[in-house]
Amino acid sequence: MATITQNSFLSSNHLQLFKPNSKTKPIIAPTSVRMSLQETAPSIAVVGVTGAVGQEFLSVLSDRDFPYRSIKMLASKRSSGKQYTFQGHDYTVEELTEESFDGVDIALFSAGGSISKQFGPVAVNKGTIVVDNSSAFRMDENVPLVIPEVNPDAMKGIKVGTGKGALIANPNCxxxxxxxxxxxxxxxxxxxxxxxxxxxxxxxxxxxxxxxxxxxxxxxxxxxxxxxxxxxxxxxxxxxxxxxxxxxxxxxxxxxxxxxxxxxxxxxxxxxxxxxxxxxxxxxxxxxxxxxxxxxxxxxxxxxxxxxxxxxxxxxxxxxxxxxxxxxxxxxxxxxxxxxxxxxxxxxxxxxx
Incomplete structure (x- = not known):
C-alpha cells in the first residue's frame, strides 16, 4: 500500500496555519502576486475559512491558480477580525451574515451542516453557486452530489456568471x-x-x-x-x-x-x-x-x-x-x-x- 508521510504536520509551527490569532498573520499561501487575480473572473467567498478545510480551500485555490476578481473570508462572529495573507494581499475575516453573499459568484462552504442549511439557500437565492462540503444536502434528490472526475454531468446546466444560483454537494472524503x-x-x-x-x-x-x-x-x-x-x-x-x-x-x-x-x-x-x-x-x-x-x-x-x-x-x-x-x-x-x-x-x- 502506498504510504504518504506528513512529518511536517508534527511541528508546532505548522499548526499555526490552523490557529491564527489577532497578533499574528500566518501566511497560508505563496505571497507573490499570482495571475489568478483577474478583473473578469468570478468573485469567491470561503465560509469557515479559519477551519482546517477552509484553509485547504485556500491552498487549492492558490495551487491551481484559480481565477478570481475578489475573495471574501467568512467565519463565525468569534473568528471575525482575524487577519490572513493570501497571495500577497491582506484580508480580514468577516462575520458570516445573510448579506455576505451580495455580489458573490461562488461560495465554498465548510462550516458544518447547520451553517450550510441556514446560509446555503440564502446564498443560492442571491445568485451564488454554493459548493458545500458538509453532509447537509448530499442525499437531497434535488442537489447534485459531485466528484468532478467521476460524474461532472450531474452539474449540467450550472454555470457561473448567469446570475442563477445553485447548490452542489461534495461527497464524504x-x-x-x-x-x-x-x-x-x-x-x-x-x-x-x-x-x-x-x-x-x-x-x-x-x-x-x-x-x-x-x-x-x-x-x-x-x-x-x-x-x-x-x-x-x-x-x-x-x-x-x-x-x-x-x-x-x-x-x-x-x-x-x-x-x-x-x-x-x-x-x-x-x-x-x-x-x-x-x-x-x-x-x-x-x-x-x-x-x-x-x-x-x-x-x-x-x-x-x-x-x-x-x-x-x-x-x-x-x-x-x-x-x-x-x-x-x-x-x-x-x-x-x-x-x-x-x-x-x-x-x-x-x-x-
Whole structure:
C-alpha cells in the first residue's frame, strides 16, 4: 500500500496555519502576486475559512491558480477580525451574515451542516453557486452530489456568471477516494459488490483533532487529555468516531453506501464498509474489494498509470499484484491492483488520498 508521510504536520509551527490569532498573520499561501487575480473572473467567498478545510480551500485555490476578481473570508462572529495573507494581499475575516453573499459568484462552504442549511439557500437565492462540503444536502434528490472526475454531468446546466444560483454537494472524503479508484473499473465491467475498509487520519476530524493528536504524542508517559475523541488517539486504533446506527454500522460507513449509489446512479450496487480512525495527521487509506458483472482480465493486464484515469499515454504495468503505483489523479493514488484469488470476477485495490 502506498504510504504518504506528513512529518511536517508534527511541528508546532505548522499548526499555526490552523490557529491564527489577532497578533499574528500566518501566511497560508505563496505571497507573490499570482495571475489568478483577474478583473473578469468570478468573485469567491470561503465560509469557515479559519477551519482546517477552509484553509485547504485556500491552498487549492492558490495551487491551481484559480481565477478570481475578489475573495471574501467568512467565519463565525468569534473568528471575525482575524487577519490572513493570501497571495500577497491582506484580508480580514468577516462575520458570516445573510448579506455576505451580495455580489458573490461562488461560495465554498465548510462550516458544518447547520451553517450550510441556514446560509446555503440564502446564498443560492442571491445568485451564488454554493459548493458545500458538509453532509447537509448530499442525499437531497434535488442537489447534485459531485466528484468532478467521476460524474461532472450531474452539474449540467450550472454555470457561473448567469446570475442563477445553485447548490452542489461534495461527497464524504472516504467516498471520493474510493470512487476515484473504482469508477474507471466500474465503467468497463460494472461493479456488483464492493467491500471497503478505510483508515482515516486526524485531518478528517478537523484542526482540533490534529492538535490533540500532536499533543498526545508529546506527553512523555503522562495521561492524555481526550477532548475530541473519547479515548486516547496517539498510538491507538479504533472504530470511526461517528455515531453507531440501529443497523450496526456507523454514520461514516453508511455514507459510503448511500453516496456511492447516488453518484453512480445505481441503487442495486451492494456496498459494505468498515471505517477505522488511525493516528496519522493526514492522508486516508482504503482497501477496496470489487466484484464485477463481467470479466476485467484483458483490461487489467494492460493497466498502466495513465490508462486507469483516462489519460492518453499508455504506461505499462510491471505486473498485476506488484506493489507499484498504477494510477494517480490529483491527490488520489492507487497503489496496487490484484486479481482476487476467491472471486473469478473480482479485484482488490488500495487507494490513498
Amino acid at each position: 472516504s467516498t471520493i477516494i474510493c470512487l476515484m479508484a473504482a469508477t474507471p473499473l466500474h465503467r468497463r465491467a460494472k461493479v456488483l459488490r464492493m467491500v471497503v475498509s478505510t483508515y482515516q487520519a486526524a485531518s478528517g476530524a478537523g484542526a482540533a483533532a490534529m492538535e490533540e493528536l500532536e499533543l498526545q504524542t508529546r506527553l512523555g508517559g503522562k495521561p492524555p487529555t481526550c477532548q475530541i475523541f473519547k479515548q486516547q488517539y496517539a498510538f491507538n486504533l479504533f472504530s470511526h468516531n461517528a455515531p453507531v446506527l440501529e443497523n450496526g454500522y456507523n454514520e461514516e460507513e453508511m455514507k459510503l453506501v448511500k453516496e456511492t449509489r447516488k453518484i453512480w446512479n445505481d441503487m442495486d450496487v451492494k456496498v459494505t464498509a468498515t471505517c477505522i480512525r488511525v493516528p496519522v495527521m493526514r492522508a486516508h487509506a482504503e482497501s477496496i474489494n470489487l466484484q464485477f458483472e463481467d470479466s476485467l482480465m484483458r483490461f487489467v493486464q494492460k493497466l498502466g498509470k495513465c490508462i486507469l484515469f483516462g489519460c492518453p499515454e499508455n504506461v505499462e504495468n510491471p505486473g498485476i499484484g506488484c506493489e507499484v503505483v498504477v494510477g494517480e489523479c490529483g491527490s488520489t493514488r492507487v497503489s496496487s491492483i490484484q486479481v482476487s484469488v476467491t472471486l473469478g470476477l473480482g479485484l482488490a485495490t488500495e487507494a490513498t488520498g
